[in-house]
Amino acid sequence: MSQTTAAGTFSLGDRHVKRLGYGAMQLAGPGVFGPPRDRAAAIAVLREAVAQGVDHIDTSDFYGPHVTNQIIREALAPYPDDLVIVTKIGARRGEDASWLPAFSPAELTQAVHDNLRNLGVDVLDVVNLRLMFDVHAPAEGSIEAPLTVLADLQRQGKVRHVGLSHVTPTQVAEGRRICEIVCVQNQYNLAHRADDALIDMLAADGIAYVPFFPLGGFTPLQSSALSEVAQQLGATPMQVALAWLLQRAPNILLIPGTSSVAHLRENLAAAALTLPSEVLAKLDGIGRTG
Numbered sequence: 448m449s450q451t452t453a454a455g456t457f458s459l460g461d462r463h464v465k466r467l468g469y470g471a472m473q474l475a476g477p478g479v480f481g482p483p484r485d486r487a488a489a490i491a492v493l494r495e496a497v498a499q500g501v502d503h504i505d506t507s508d509f510y511g512p513h514v515t516n517q518i519i520r521e522a523l524a525p526y527p528d529d530l531v532i533v534t535k536i537g538a539r540r541g542e543d544a545s546w547l548p549a550f551s552p553a554e555l556t557q558a559v560h561d562n563l564r565n566l567g568v569d570v571l572d573v574v575n576l577r578l579m580f581d582v583h584a585p586a587e588g589s590i591e592a593p594l595t596v597l598a599d600l601q602r603q604g605k606v607r608h609v610g611l612s613h614v615t616p617t618q619v620a621e622g623r624r625i626c627e628i629v630c631v632q633n634q635y636n637l638a639h640r641a642d643d644a645l646i647d648m649l650a651a652d653g654i655a656y657v658p659f660f661p662l663g664g665f666t667p668l669q670s671s672a673l674s675e676v677a678q679q680l681g682a683t684p685m686q687v688a689l690a691w692l693l694q695r696a697p698n699i700l701l702i703p704g705t706s707s708v709a710h711l712r713e714n715l716a717a718a719a720l721t722l723p724s725e726v727l728a729k730l731d732g733i734g735r736t737g
């Protein structure tokens with residue numbers, strides 16, 4: 448077991464998970480479409496994550512589609528008792544790899560069943576409703592209709608906990624009036640800080656905030672301040688970016704994505720990296736405008 452315990456835990460539904468987890472999106476093929484170039488390598492990354500103590504994996508059946516969940520099942524089933532797998536529904540893939548909304552009751556229900564089948568489980572630990580009003584940024588609009596469908600699936604016992612993804616604070620408030628929301632998954636990192644106020648509000652209410660693209664996603668973070676700090680601390684820029692998120696708020700759970708065992712180990716080691724206050728102040732300056 449590695450240093451993954453060093454950053455502590457936070458609640459995710461009825462469990463506590465370590466604050467450094469793993470995001471599986473990078474395990475599908477190029478453009479998150481089709482099979483990976485090296486399936487054995489993808490399996491090795493997942494097994495190493497669990498061996499290193501990761502107990503929170505983020506996925507979706509629209510990665511591939513289906514591919515990532517099938518690889519997770521092949522690598523890890525029967526699953527460790529303490530592993531929480533979080534999936535998301537609300538999108539589908541076009542034949543050209545495009546990301547399309549899939550919010551009809553039939554599509555949402557089918558997505559839950561696809562996740563159950565491909566992960567090989569009887570109940571999904573956590574399902575995020577991924578909003579698609581605008582693919583690139585959260586956009587206002589009522590989430591009542593699709594969230595009510597997901598809440599019904601929860602009542603039927605197919606889903607243990609419900610979360611929201613790619614949402615505005617108004618939608619989070621609307622969602623919390625419909626059913627219990629255990630996590631919010633939005634884009635947030637050192638350079639993209641639009642959710643600062645939302646994170647603090649969720650922290651006050653004990654709800655997990657799970658930033659996607661913690662390392663910048665398809666455009667990896669690059670900043671001279673980040674590189675200088677990393678060099679000064681004897682760490683890598685990616686480790687500093689993750690450590691900054693861990694220190695940003697106690698309810699932040701990390702799911703950095705990688706297709707590489709070496710990067711996975713590097714990322715998990717960030718759990719043990721503490722950034723001094725003068726470093727935090729310097730890093731805070733990078734993305735203040737969100």
Ligand SMILES: NC(=O)c1ccc[n+]([C@@H]2O[C@H](COP(=O)([O-])OP(=O)(O)OC[C@H]3O[C@@H](n4cnc5c(N)ncnc54)[C@H](OP(=O)(O)O)[C@@H]3O)[C@@H](O)[C@H]2O)c1
Pocket residue numbers: 469470471472473505506535577612613632633658659660661662663664665667685686702703704705706707709710711713714
């Ligand atoms: N809810 C949503 O809408 C949504 C959207 C996007 C993602 N997600 C979830 O969030 C997770 C994280 O997002 P992400 O994977 O897209 O982006 P990310 O974690 O910000 O960055 C992943 C990228 O960084 C590279 N990388 C990872 N560790 C590295 C290291 N130590 N050094 C250098 N490069 C490194 C990866 O390449 P290598 O493979 O070469 O390491 C990959 O290109 C996903 O896996 C997915 O589960 C959710």
